[in-house]
Amino acid sequence: MSEHRYPLGHVLYRKLNKRFPLITRGEGCWLVDEEGKRYLDACGGAFVANLGHGVAEIGQAMAEQAGRLAYVNGTAFTHEPVEQLATEVAALSPGDLNEVYPLCSGSEAVEAAFKFARQYWVETGKPKKHKIVALTPAYHGNTLLALSASAREHYKTYYREWLVDVARVPAPYTYRCECSGRPPLCPACDGSAVEEAIVRLGPETVAAFSAEPIGGSSSGATVPPADYFRRIREICDRHQVLFVADEVLTGAGRTGTWAAISHFGVVPDLMTLGKGLGGGYAPISALVAPGRLVDVLANGSGALLHAQTYSHHPVLCAGALAAVRYVQRHKLIERCAAMGQVLHRKLQALRGLPSVGDVRGRGLLAGVEFVADPETRAPFPRGRGFAERFTALALEEGLVVWPNVGQADGTNGDLVMLAPPFTISEEEISELVRRFSRALERAVAAGKAGAAEKAVEAV
Numbered sequence: 001m002s003e004h005r006y007p008l009g010h011v012l013y014r015k016l017n018k019r020f021p022l023i024t025r026g027e028g029c030w031l032v033d034e035e036g037k038r039y040l041d042a043c044g045g046a047f048v049a050n051l052g053h054g055v056a057e058i059g060q061a062m063a064e065q066a067g068r069l070a071y072v073n074g075t076a077f078t079h080e081p082v083e084q085l086a087t088e089v090a091a092l093s094p095g096d097l098n099e100v101y102p103l104c105s106g107s108e109a110v111e112a113a114f115k116f117a118r119q120y121w122v123e124t125g126k127p128k129k130h131k132i133v134a135l136t137p138a139y140h141g142n143t144l145l146a147l148s149a150s151a152r153e154h155y156k157t158y159y160r161e162w163l164v165d166v167a168r169v170p171a172p173y174t175y176r177c178e179c180s181g182r183p184p185l186c187p188a189c190d191g192s193a194v195e196e197a198i199v200r201l202g203p204e205t206v207a208a209f210s211a212e213p214i215g216g217s218s219s220g221a222t223v224p225p226a227d228y229f230r231r232i233r234e235i236c237d238r239h240q241v242l243f244v245a246d247e248v249l250t251g252a253g254r255t256g257t258w259a260a261i262s263h264f265g266v267v268p269d270l271m272t273l274g275k276g277l278g279g280g281y282a283p284i285s286a287l288v289a290p291g292r293l294v295d296v297l298a299n300g301s302g303a304l305l306h307a308q309t310y311s312h313h314p315v316l317c318a319g320a321l322a323a324v325r326y327v328q329r330h331k332l333i334e335r336c337a338a339m340g341q342v343l344h345r346k347l348q349a350l351r352g353l354p355s356v357g358d359v360r361g362r363g364l365l366a367g368v369e370f371v372a373d374p375e376t377r378a379p380f381p382r383g384r385g386f387a388e389r390f391t392a393l394a395l396e397e398g399l400v401v402w403p404n405v406g407q408a409d410g411t412n413g414d415l416v417m418l419a420p421p422f423t424i425s426e427e428e429i430s431e432l433v434r435r436f437s438r439a440l441e442r443a444v445a446a447g448k449a450g451a452a453e454k455a456v457e458a459v
């Protein structure tokens with residue numbers, strides 16, 4: 001067995017200074033490496049493997065489609081998989097979100113949503129409307145417009161000159177806002193910070209406001225106050241700003257409903273899907289828009305100006321169609337809601353453990369925020385790399401989690417995310433919590449040892 005790390009071999013890995021286990025197969029919630037070590041995939045890869053690993057029928061549907069028709073140019077032809085997938089997604093999506101534009105990644109869907117908003121306003125005779133308002137913390141992707149809208153400063157380090165200005169508003173991040181999500185709500189939590197930004201920019205210049213309905217990794221599965229999005233809807237309507245719900249991470253059932261925005265009883269103007277839409281079997285995303293907006297483009301320039309070779313791809317659409325039908329046939333969104341309650345109940349055992357500041361989320365999406373001092377909520381200094389160390393130790397314990405950093409103040413802050421497949425069992429959830437607790441114990445002990453070493457060095 002050879003080692004898998006740069007510069008051995010020819011892969012330009014996503015990390016250039018670590019050794020990668022080579023995974024040979026996946027079964028349900030488990031990954032198995034070439035040495036036979038089993039990992040509990042507690043974050044579905046990257047919030048992707050909603051159906052679990054190794055569901056052969058999805059791959060079969062894709063193989064059959066590739067054998068019949070692998071690709072056609074989406075400007076010249078349509079085909080059954082895209083027609084059927086769009087029908088299914090439209091039926092599942094809230095309100096009048098009925099028109100589906102498939103792409104490949106979440107970032108592409110976000111770019112398409114912003115471009116759609118801009119094009120819509122130009123074609124309705126309001127060409128001054130081009131500005132975007134977004135939250136901090138938030139993540140909307142890594143291509144340049146999506147990155148501009150993201151509040152992930154360390155991703156922007158080398159690219160600032162290429163990014164566009166996006167107005168930032170504090171997110172309803174209840175663990176760290178002024179009101180902790182309790183009345184009287186602070187401007188971040190009651191939506192007034194969004195209105196203030198729109199008014200400051202001039203509503204006649206604002207095209208779109210974007211938000212993740214339930215925080216993704218950036219705010220560690222933060223659930224906004226119950227009325228937040230109703231207020232956002234009302235503000236966006238009053239100022240003629242399109243509300244983009246970025247459901248790349250939360251959509252396709254992850255929080256126990258097809259779209260997380262449905263928990264808030266609100267219909268956005270545009271919605272993006274990605275990640276779980278293809279369950280990891282197909283790299284597919286989608287922009288979902290209502291006919292009332294698409295009609296403007298249809299009667300204007302006649303097309304969304306966001307052409308990409310692999311949009312509307314037959315094999316990817318066949319994979320997503322098989323995944324969506326599988327989820328429905330096995331009632332996996334209902335299962336996600338039910339097992340989500342089990343997950344959150346069992347995760348309560350982590351509260352009170354050293355360095356655990358908060359545990360939160362909805363459905364099978366959870367965030368655990370680590371702090372240096374649970375009383376003051378002071379984060380660890382970034383240099384300690386707590387989230388990274390925890391994640392590495394969790395991997396040693398055979399538990400895959402998703403770390404994120406910087407949410408406390410843009411630089412400091414450590415959290416990890418959990419988002420297991422919807423098929424996870426109660427026993428597997430207990431195993432997840434056991435492995436999590438062991439990794440935490442080791443991370444805290446290693447932190448103390450590190451601190452002691454530093455103290456010795458200082459002497």
Ligand SMILES: Cc1ncc(COP(=O)(O)O)c(C=O)c1O
Pocket residue numbers: 105106107108110139140141142212216217246247248249250274275
């Ligand atoms: C909310 C949200 N939007 C967009 C994206 C970008 O998706 P992708 O990495 O598939 O481009 C992500 C990825 O994590 C996300 O969480």
